Amino acid sequence: MTPLHFSYLSAFIVSIMGLSLHRTYLISTLLCLESMMLSMFIALSMWPIQLQTSSFMLTPMLMLSFSACEAGTGLSLLVASSRTHGSDHLQNLNLLQC
Amino acid sequence: MNPHASMIITLSLIMGPLITISSNHWILAWTGLEISTLAITPLIAKQHHPRAIEATIKYFLTQATASTLILSSSIINAWTLGQWDITQMSNNTSCAILTTALAIKLGLAPFHFWLPEVLQGTSTTTALILTTWQKLAPLSLLVMTTQSLNTPLLLLLGLMSTLVGGWGGLNQPQLRKIMAFSSIAHLGWMITIITFSPKLMLLTFYTYITMTTAMFLMIKLLETNKISMMMTSWTKLPTLNTIMILILMSLAGLPPLTGFMPKWLILQELTKQHMFIIATMMALLSLLSLFFYLRISYCATITLPPNSTNYLQQWRHKTNQKPYLAPMATLSITLLPITPTLLTLL
Incomplete structure (x- = not known):
C-alpha cells in the first residue's frame, strides 16, 4: 500500500466514523459526507495520473459536480429542518419512531 | 409543485435507475444512483410538515452514505485490478463493502431502520415509488456482480x-x-x-x-x-x-x-x-x-x-x-x- 492509498483510506475511514459515531448536529454530518466525497475526489484523480490514462481525467470533475449537488441538497434540508424543528439537532428527529 | 420542477423530477426519477441498469462502468452506475436519490428527495419533502422533513433527512443521509461507500468500493477494486467493469468485481474487500452499501440502500436487516420511518413520513404514492422503483437500481447492481458476491x-x-x-x-x-x-x-x-x-x-x-x-x-x-x-x-x-x-x-x-x-x-x-x-x-x-x-x-x-x-x-x-x-x-x-x-x- 503506497502512502497515497493509505492517506486516502485513512481520510475516508475517519470521515465515515465521524458520520456514524458523532451524531449531535446535522451540519457536522453533512461536513463528514463532504469530506468523504473530497477524499474520493483525491482517489479518483490519483488513478488516471498513476496509470496515465487521459480518458479518465474528467471523472473527478463529474464526481465533484454530483457531490456539490448533494451538498446543496443537504444544506437545503438543514434549512428546512431548522424551519420545522427549530434547530439542527439530530436528536429532535424523533417524530416517526412509534 | 411547479410543473417544470415536477417534469424534471419525474424524468430524472425514471432516468436514474435506467442509467444504472444499462451501465457497464462503475462511475456511470454511481451517477444513476445519485440521480435517483436527488430526484426522490424533493418528492418526499414536498409537504412541508416536520414529519416529511425528518423522513427526507433520514433518507438523504443513508442514501448519500451508501452511494459514497459504493464509489469507494469500486475505487478500491480499480486500484487492485485496474478496471472499472461492474461484472468483474473480484476484490474481496470491495465486494464486502459493496454488499454492505447495497444493503443500506435497499434497507436490508441490520441497516433497515430508516425504511419504516421514511415510509411513515411520506405520502402513499411516494412510499410506493420508494418501495418499488427505487429498489430496482441496487438490485440490478447486485445481479450484475452476482458471480463475485x-x-x-x-x-x-x-x-x-x-x-x-x-x-x-x-x-x-x-x-x-x-x-x-x-x-x-x-x-x-x-x-x-x-x-x-x-x-x-x-x-x-x-x-x-x-x-x-x-x-x-x-x-x-x-x-x-x-x-x-x-x-x-x-x-x-x-x-x-x-x-x-x-x-x-x-x-x-x-x-x-x-x-x-x-x-x-x-x-x-x-x-x-x-x-x-x-x-x-x-x-x-x-x-x-x-x-x-x-x-x-x-x-x-x-x-x-x-x-x-x-x-x-x-x-x-x-x-x-x-x-x-x-x-x-x-x-x-x-x-x-x-x-x-x-x-x-x-
Whole structure:
C-alpha cells in the first residue's frame, strides 16, 4: 500500500466514523459526507495520473459536480429542518419512531 | 409543485435507475444512483410538515452514505485490478463493502431502520415509488456482480431481513410501516436466493412489485393509514375490500395466489442446493409475516354487519378510480398457473 492509498483510506475511514459515531448536529454530518466525497475526489484523480490514462481525467470533475449537488441538497434540508424543528439537532428527529 | 420542477423530477426519477441498469462502468452506475436519490428527495419533502422533513433527512443521509461507500468500493477494486467493469468485481474487500452499501440502500436487516420511518413520513404514492422503483437500481447492481458476491454474508443478510421483517410488523398499527416491514421480508427472500439463481430473484422481484403496487394503490384509494381505519373500509368499496384480502394473502404467500410462486421456487432451489436448515428457517419465518397480514384482513372483515364497528366513520371524499389498480390486482392474484411460462420468459 503506497502512502497515497493509505492517506486516502485513512481520510475516508475517519470521515465515515465521524458520520456514524458523532451524531449531535446535522451540519457536522453533512461536513463528514463532504469530506468523504473530497477524499474520493483525491482517489479518483490519483488513478488516471498513476496509470496515465487521459480518458479518465474528467471523472473527478463529474464526481465533484454530483457531490456539490448533494451538498446543496443537504444544506437545503438543514434549512428546512431548522424551519420545522427549530434547530439542527439530530436528536429532535424523533417524530416517526412509534 | 411547479410543473417544470415536477417534469424534471419525474424524468430524472425514471432516468436514474435506467442509467444504472444499462451501465457497464462503475462511475456511470454511481451517477444513476445519485440521480435517483436527488430526484426522490424533493418528492418526499414536498409537504412541508416536520414529519416529511425528518423522513427526507433520514433518507438523504443513508442514501448519500451508501452511494459514497459504493464509489469507494469500486475505487478500491480499480486500484487492485485496474478496471472499472461492474461484472468483474473480484476484490474481496470491495465486494464486502459493496454488499454492505447495497444493503443500506435497499434497507436490508441490520441497516433497515430508516425504511419504516421514511415510509411513515411520506405520502402513499411516494412510499410506493420508494418501495418499488427505487429498489430496482441496487438490485440490478447486485445481479450484475452476482458471480463475485460473498454467499454466506448474503445468506446472513437474507435470514436477518426475513426475521426482522416478520418481527417488526407484529405490533405495528400503521399500515405504511407494515408495508415497509413486508418489503424488508420480501427483500430478504430475494437476497437469499440471489447467488444461487439470479433469474429466480428477478421473478421474485417482479411479483413483489406487482403485489406491493396493488396494495399501495388500494391503501391510497381507501384512504386508510392505520389498521383501525380498515374497519370502516368495507363501507366505501365492498368488492375492493374482498380483493384486498386476497392481495394480502398473496403477499403472505398462500398457495392458490401469485405470492406462493416465488416462495415455492426459492424453497425448491434451496433444497436443491442442500440447504435444508436455511429453507426451513425461511419457511417458518414467513409465518411471522403471515400473522400481520392476517391481522389486517381480520380488521377489514370482522366488523361486517350485524356487528357494530368501534371506529368512527371517516369523511367520504370523491374517489377517483385508479385505472391501473385492476390489472395490478388481477396479476397479483392469478399468476400462479402460468409459472412455467414465466420461468421460460425470464
